[in-house]
Structure formats: C-alpha cells, structure tokens
Amino acid sequence: MEFQEVVRRRRMVRNYDPSRPIPPAVVDRLLANALRAPSAGFSQGWAFLVLSTPEDRERFWAATGSSPDEPDPWFQDMQNAPLLIVPLSHKQAYLDRYAQPDKGWTDRSEKHWPVPYWDIDTGFAALLMHLSAVDEGLGSCFFGIPVETVADFKTAFGVPDEFHPIGTLTVGYRAPDKRSPSLKRGHRPVDEVVHHGRWAGLG
Numbered sequence: 155m156e157f158q159e160v161v162r163r164r165r166m167v168r169n170y171d172p173s174r175p176i177p178p179a180v181v182d183r184l185l186a187n188a189l190r191a192p193s194a195g196f197s198q199g200w201a202f203l204v205l206s207t208p209e210d211r212e213r214f215w216a217a218t219g220s221s222p223d224e225p226d227p228w229f230q231d232m233q234n235a236p237l238l239i240v241p242l243s244h245k246q247a248y249l250d251r252y253a254q255p256d257k258g259w260t261d262r263s264e265k266h267w268p269v270p271y272w273d274i275d276t277g278f279a280a281l282l283m284h285l286s287a288v289d290e291g292l293g294s295c296f297f298g299i300p301v302e303t304v305a306d307f308k309t310a311f312g313v314p315d316e317f318h319p320i321g322t323l324t325v326g327y328r329a330p331d332k333r334s335p336s337l338k339r340g341h342r343p344v345d346e347v348v349h350h351g352r353w354a355g356l357g
C-alpha cells in the first residue's frame with residue numbers, strides 16, 4: 155500500500171473477525187517493523203509480549219480487569235481480536251546506555267531526561283506496528299492498561315519488575331465497529347496547532 159494511503163486509512167479499529175487468525179508471517183512482520191523504530195542513543199529499551207493463543211488472550215483480559223461475560227460492548231468487541239501485542243518500556247536500559255562514555259551521564263539520574271524517552275521510543279514502535287497492520291489489510295487499536303491492574307498483568311505474564319507496559323495493541327481483520335465518541339471533537343485545524351517561525355503573540 156502507498157504510504158499516504160496507509161496514513162489516510164489509519165484509525166483505531168475496535169472490533170475484529172474472531173474466525174480469522176493472522177498468518178504467522180504477518181505477525182513476524184509487525185514485530186520486525188517495531189524493531190526498526192528509532193530510539194534515543196539506539197538504546198532499544200523495549201520488549202514486546204505477543205499473545206495469540208486463546209488462553210493467553212483470556213489471561214490478559216482477566217488480569218486487566220474484564221471478565222469473559224463483560225457487559226461492556228467495548229470489551230466484547232475488543233476481545234474478538236486474535237492477536238494482542240503489549241509493548242513494554244525498559245527505563246533502566248536507557249539509564250545504562252547513557253552512562254556509557256559517549257554519553258557520560260554516569261550518575262544515571264532521571265533529571266537529565268526532558269521527557270521519558272523509554273516510553274516515547276516504545277510508543278514509536280507501537281505506531282510502526284499499528285501502521286504496518288493497516289498496510290497488511292488489518293485493523294488495530296492502541297489502548298491503555300488500567301493503572302490499578304498493571305501489577306496483576308505483570309504477575310500473570312511473569313514480566314520482570316523493570317519493564318513497564320505502555321499500553322496494548324489489539325490486531326485482527328476488521329469487523330464493523332463503533333467509532334469513538336471522542337471523534338466528535340474533529341481534527342484540530344492546522345493553523346491552531348502549527349506555528350511557523352514563532353508562536354503568534356498577542357500584540
């Protein structure tokens with residue numbers, strides 16, 4: 155698919171055909187593309203938990219707070235996804251990388267970091283998977299793991315303490331879904347968000 159077409163078609167898809175598994179080669183491609191994401195100092199402080207068996211997916215939904223007979227239609231439709239990918243950020247990998255001689259932050263202090271690059275880079279990787287899914291004729295949705303369930307999620311999948319899930323991607327062949335009510339907000343106009351040269355002053 156042409157790149158501009160991928161961007162045009164991209165949207166969060168919240169329902170999937172549960173009878174159509176994703177070919178393993180396609181899953182591999184999504185993950186290979188994730189590893190092409192940029193990362194500060196080429197730290198690559200990320201990991202990806204791939205859940206494709208019914209047991210693993212059920213364990214995910216149960217650990218993050220929804221039961222199989224969840225009345226909320228959002229959960230019901232999202233649980234149709236044949237694939238879940240949880241991108242996890244690894245802050246310590248960045249602190250260690252930037253303590254190396256070419257960077258020199260040997261105190262490993264977080265004060266040097268203007269924003270948490272470990273989460274940003276892992277988010278870039280998630281976006282690459284999201285776009286790759288569109289390119290493969292699939293849909294996907296990035297959503298947050300409720301903060302009060304993160305500990306249970308980590309226990310359920312044996313995630314080491316120092317890895318933090320930044321969210322989750324559902325992936326699958328698209329089925330009719332409800333658009334988010336947030337979309338009523340509309341895309342903000344270019345003039346409102348883009349500042350050429352300098353921020354327009356008040357006078």
Ligand SMILES: Cc1cc2nc3c(=O)[nH]c(=O)nc-3n(C[C@H](O)[C@H](O)[C@H](O)COP(=O)(O)O)c2cc1C
Pocket residue numbers: 164165166167168295296297298321334336337
């Ligand atoms: C960081 C982040 C967190 C999000 N969390 C959720 C979520 O918890 N549930 C959900 O349905 N969508 C979630 N979304 C999707 C947004 O609602 C969606 O991107 C936005 O409404 C614009 O719609 P579009 O991506 O389909 O264009 C999230 C998106 C991002 C980037």
